[in-house]
Amino acid sequence: MAAISGKLGNTNRLAYLYTAPAIIIMSLVVLYPFIYNVVISFSNMNLTHFRDWSLKGLDSYWQVITERSFWYFLFKTVLWTVVNLVFHVGLGVFLALILNKDIKGKSIYRTLLILPWAVPQYITALTWRGMFNSEYGAVNLLLERFLGLQIPWLSTEWGAFTACLITNIWLGFPFMMIVALGGLQSIPDELYEAADIDGATALQKFKNITMPLLKPVMVPAITLGVIWTFNNFNVVWLVSNGGEPSDTTHILVSWVYKAAFTYFRMGYAAAFSMIIFAILFVFGWRFIKATRAAENVYG
Amino acid sequence: MARKPRDLSLKGKWGAYMVLTAFTLFAIYPVLRVISISLRPGDRLLSKSLAVIPEGANFHSYYQLFFEQPFLHWMWNSIVISVAVTLVGVGMAATAGYAFSRYKFRGKGSFLLGIITTQMFPVTMLLLPLFIMLIYLGLYDSYLGLIVAYSATALPFTVWQMKGYYDTIPLSLEEAAMIDGAGPFFAFYRIILPLALPALAISALFSFMAAWSEYLVAAVLIQDRSLFTLPLGLKLFQSNMEVAWGLYSAGAVMVSIPVVVVFMLLSRWLISGLTLGSVKG
Numbered sequence: 001m002a003a004i005s006g007k008l009g010n011t012n013r014l015a016y017l018y019t020a021p022a023i024i025i026m027s028l029v030v031l032y033p034f035i036y037n038v039v040i041s042f043s044n045m046n047l048t049h050f051r052d053w054s055l056k057g058l059d060s061y062w063q064v065i066t067e068r069s070f071w072y073f074l075f076k077t078v079l080w081t082v083v084n085l086v087f088h089v090g091l092g093v094f095l096a097l098i099l100n101k102d103i104k105g106k107s108i109y110r111t112l113l114i115l116p117w118a119v120p121q122y123i124t125a126l127t128w129r130g131m132f133n134s135e136y137g138a139v140n141l142l143l144e145r146f147l148g149l150q151i152p153w154l155s156t157e158w159g160a161f162t163a164c165l166i167t168n169i170w171l172g173f174p175f176m177m178i179v180a181l182g183g184l185q186s187i188p189d190e191l192y193e194a195a196d197i198d199g200a201t202a203l204q205k206f207k208n209i210t211m212p213l214l215k216p217v218m219v220p221a222i223t224l225g226v227i228w229t230f231n232n233f234n235v236v237w238l239v240s241n242g243g244e245p246s247d248t249t250h251i252l253v254s255w256v257y258k259a260a261f262t263y264f265r266m267g268y269a270a271a272f273s274m275i276i277f278a279i280l281f282v283f284g285w286r287f288i289k290a291t292r293a294a295e296n297v298y299g
Numbered sequence: 300m301a302r303k304p305r306d307l308s309l310k311g312k313w314g315a316y317m318v319l320t321a322f323t324l325f326a327i328y329p330v331l332r333v334i335s336i337s338l339r340p341g342d343r344l345l346s347k348s349l350a351v352i353p354e355g356a357n358f359h360s361y362y363q364l365f366f367e368q369p370f371l372h373w374m375w376n377s378i379v380i381s382v383a384v385t386l387v388g389v390g391m392a393a394t395a396g397y398a399f400s401r402y403k404f405r406g407k408g409s410f411l412l413g414i415i416t417t418q419m420f421p422v423t424m425l426l427l428p429l430f431i432m433l434i435y436l437g438l439y440d441s442y443l444g445l446i447v448a449y450s451a452t453a454l455p456f457t458v459w460q461m462k463g464y465y466d467t468i469p470l471s472l473e474e475a476a477m478i479d480g481a482g483p484f485f486a487f488y489r490i491i492l493p494l495a496l497p498a499l500a501i502s503a504l505f506s507f508m509a510a511w512s513e514y515l516v517a518a519v520l521i522q523d524r525s526l527f528t529l530p531l532g533l534k535l536f537q538s539n540m541e542v543a544w545g546l547y548s549a550g551a552v553m554v555s556i557p558v559v560v561v562f563m564l565l566s567r568w569l570i571s572g573l574t575l576g577s578v579k580g
Contacts, residue, residue, distance in 0.1 A: 012402070012404040012405065014398075014402070014483055014484070015398040015401075015402035015404040015407075016398075016404065017394075018394040018395060018397055018398035018402075019394070019395045019398045019399070019410070021390065021391045021394065021395070022391040022392070022394070022395035022454060022458060023395075023410065025387075025391065025447065025450060025451055025454070026410075026413070026414065026451060026454065028447065028451075029425065029429070029447055029448055029450075029451035030413075030417055030425060030451055031413075032428075033424075033425045033428035033429050033432065034420075034424065034425065034428075036428035036431070036432065037424055037425070037427060037428045040427070040428065040431070045431075091322070094318075095318075095319070095322060098315045098318060098319060099319075100305065101305050101306070101307050101311075101315060102303075102305040102306055102307070103307065103312060103315055103316070106319075109319045109323055111563060112323045112326060112327055113319075113322060113323055113326050114562075114563070115326050115327055115330060115559070116326050116329075117562070118558065118559040118562035118563060119330065119555050119558070119559060120508075120511070120512035120530075120554065120555060120558055121512065122512060122513075122514040122530050122533075122534070123512075123533070123551045123554065123555055124329070126533065126534065126537045126547070126551070127329055127332070127333050127551060128329060129537070130336075130537070130544065130547070131329060131332060135347075136345050136346075136347060138328075138329075138332050138349065141347055141349055142349065145349070170325070170326070170329070174326075189303070189304045189305065192304035193303075193304060196304075224418075227418055227419055228418075231419075231420075231421050231422065233421075233422050233515055234514065234515065237515075238514070238534075241538075252421070253421045253422060253423070256421060256423045257422065257423050257426075257515075260423050260426075260427045260430075261427075261430070261519055266427060266431065269423055269427055270423075270427060270428075272423075273420075273421050273423045273424040273427065274424075276421040276424075277419060277420055277421060277424055280419040280421075281416070281419055284416075284418075284419050
């Protein structure tokens, strides 16, 4: 690579010139606020101490982890992430397996099935909130007509949580479906033909050909999916209208948003953000290392 | 005679069609529902009907939206912000992506890793300090804060996407140009950049759509109603669902149509950009 760089101008100067705008803006909007956030997290800044804040060490961190709400919303966030990912990946792979067969009209089906991904996320969330309206919403109208059921979705804690889950499953499965479809299409037919000659059953073929060859494509997508879902503020916030009923429908990220911008507990919120980031960083570290490895190979 | 791997038995085909149809209905129903509500006449907004084409359907909600509500004003605000974000974002990604693809320099690895790490930040991580900083600087309630924040959020994707595309353009093109006496900047600007036009288009559309559809940052940085963007405006309708259900639905349809059409047309390339890192890893 060094030789190639040499041919394109032999100093780093040009490279720094090209990257300068991006680096400047990232420093301004990412690096500086990040450092500032670290500072605030060690302070007592809140509505009453907005300009005359002082450093208090680890007080805010201690406050976060000793509060019951942190552990409760952590539990909810993990539940939220796991259930979402199970459905996203399960539905996505299932539909991709079908779309990978030779059937007529599959491009129309594929196009319609990615519709939920194309709609802006906030519109999805606001629209589903309307559909979960207990009296006039389509969900209850359908349930009543076909099953004789009436569910008070948005006014109970777990009803609202389920409503958020359904919304997010709706908008998230197309991504996994498309990734899985891409993976499936790259598996050569000859492998299955050879397996057929050996008399393999459908289940054996899935376990021994499809799964292992799909894995390298799905693992990074699932890692990203976990990070996005863990941090998915829009759906939870907009479907539950900011945590209704009475601040129970939260995941960590929506709770910290409320603490920061509704209750203006800045020090607490900053420390809380750091803790969320630490959790995701520990989880995502392996992914980053894999990317770095790829970077070194292809760099 | 064994079947080909991608063929299905007759029974399998029926099953496949049933499953696909069921999930397609699940995928399109909320969209149909919004369209349906947007067409309801004003006096039947709170109907319990499930009909896709409502009784007495008309475009009254759309008329109200355009002529009696500040919808066009919000749209103008959103367009100004999104265009600015697109120009800034594409300019930065085009040059930075090129440097990351072609040069080896100090800090390259840490920068590329750094922008991946930002994906793990919870929204408040940067939004809270930005909010405090903008208040201190007196830039609160201005477009500038929003434009800068949006440019940075789209950047990780666009930089990686541009880098991935440049990686597929053979280096011999620049070498040939430089043997003919072109400088390194000329080789980039006149030879490589035009070839990267498809990737530039994707980056532009991604930046535009990200800014066009962003609610959360705007909700914190903008309070002045005359500066509202489309997402803030639609949320305003939605929080008053009882009276503005038709307005919200008509607005949602108008805002989504361009985005959905563009997304559908370009989904193939967007997806390859998104999965580029994954496939490599």
